Amino acid sequence: MTHTSQVVVIGGGQAGLAAGYHLRRLGIDFVILDAQTTPGGAWQHAWDSLRLFSPAAYSSLPGRLMPQQPGEPYPDVQHVVQYLADYEKRYELPVERPVGVLGVHRDGQHLRVETDSGTWHARAVISATGTWWRPFLPAVPGRADFEGRQLHTVEYGTSNDFSGQRVVVVGGGNSAAQIAADLAYDTQLTWVTQRPPRYLADDIDGRALFDTATARRRALDEGRTDTGGVASLGDIVAVPPVREARDRGLLKASPMFSRLVPGGVEWADGTRAETDAIIWCTGFRPTLSHLAPLQLRGLRGHIATEGTRAVDEPRLHLLGYGDWTGPASATLIGVGRPAREAAREISALLTAGTT
Structure with a gap:
């Protein structure tokens, strides 16, 4: 037709x-x-x-x-x-x-x-x-060798699916922080990020982010100095569930691991974390x-x-x-x-x- x-x-x-x-x-x-x-x-x-x-x-x-x-x-x-x-x-x-x-x-x-x-x-x-x-998964050594469950943000549903399990959440953005906060109470959580988490001030939300992004675009269009936009403020908006988990000390990020092994993840110094599931919040x-x-x-x-x-x-x-x-x-x-x-x-x- x-x-x-x-x-x-x-x-x-x-x-x-x-x-x-x-x-x-x-x-x-x-x-x-x-x-x-x-x-x-x-x-x-x-x-x-x-x-x-x-x-x-x-x-x-x-x-x-x-x-x-x-x-x-x-x-x-x-x-x-x-x-x-x-x-x-x-x-x-x-x-x-x-x-x-x-x-x-x-x-x-x-x-x-x-x-x-x-x-x-x-x-x-x-x-x-x-x-x-079109979820993105990074090329991490050993990913095919890991014997546990791997899923991306798009496949995550509820924390009940991981109750009592050892879970690694990968990523330093809003999705990773919200999912980590969701899992923090009933799993053995390991949250890993490429750099230490950067929280925006608690009083900053999406309106301020939009204004900041717009100001950056205007500056670039007019040939002025790049303001850095939203990235200059931080990566994570502290919505109430994230703020609560953070303030209770439940969101402690570890550096990014270097490889996956059959039973979990491994850092460059040989330290390992046994893991049942990995959630890739990687964009x-x-x-x-x-x-x-x-x-x-x-x-x-x-x-x-x-x-x-x-x-x-x-x-x-x-x-x-x-x-x-x-x-x-x-x-x-x-x-x-x-x-x-x-x-x-x-x-x-x-x-x-x-x-």
Whole structure:
């Protein structure tokens, strides 16, 4: 089956919905193709105890504030999923699901989007697939020899799955800290980081991080000195569960081990820790395989962009993958501004094509 739309948005999570909001406001014909069976994007697959590191009011998509969650200063996963579902319904965003996008191709004046349920022809495409679907595992010696359980952040569900076990959590970011705090009470926890954990001040949350990221981008755009952005403040937001575990002395980080052995992990000095499970909180890479037919990737797989627009394919915009597609664009509060800019550029492109 073949379809035609002015714009195809690939991905129905927070970035795709923000794009849809601004496209709708500009009166542009569009469709959102989402591989998930239900609303909520990657949030519906996150671990049970995950908390946003911003209050609800500072975790909102354009046009609609996230409501406060009763009794929770930092909303949980289910609250976010419900908010995204309500947002999609409120603005009557045209989401088709489940639709898996196989590839985006050049086709004359159009981009051809091949999917597992038909073909779409569009004047422009916004890729908003995020990073959750492409977890990164570092190349650590002995990883194949370890006889226990290994999983990535994306596979973690609840601390009950590890009750009484010896668990190693690897990583120095927010996910690692929250999962380590979740496990600290009922497991024999070893938390390892490349460098000592850097907590942000307890009164700093996502709003301050967004402001900092935006100020850095403005400074770079104006040729001023790099402020260092969010990285200059620290790596971990001390949401209440993390703060409590830290203050009780339960989050003591060890240096990164040098290798895995069949029964656990080993440091350079020969010290070992017997381990039942290792949880790799080691980040993600952009999910961009559907763009491979366009042959846009340069060194290290990076697609060059100006703002959100692909330099070598002006009909393509990338949204929500990180600072390279807009300051804090991988966050709920941060994706609205680059989504607006992408929609405006696409509107200008469509207008130019009709004159």
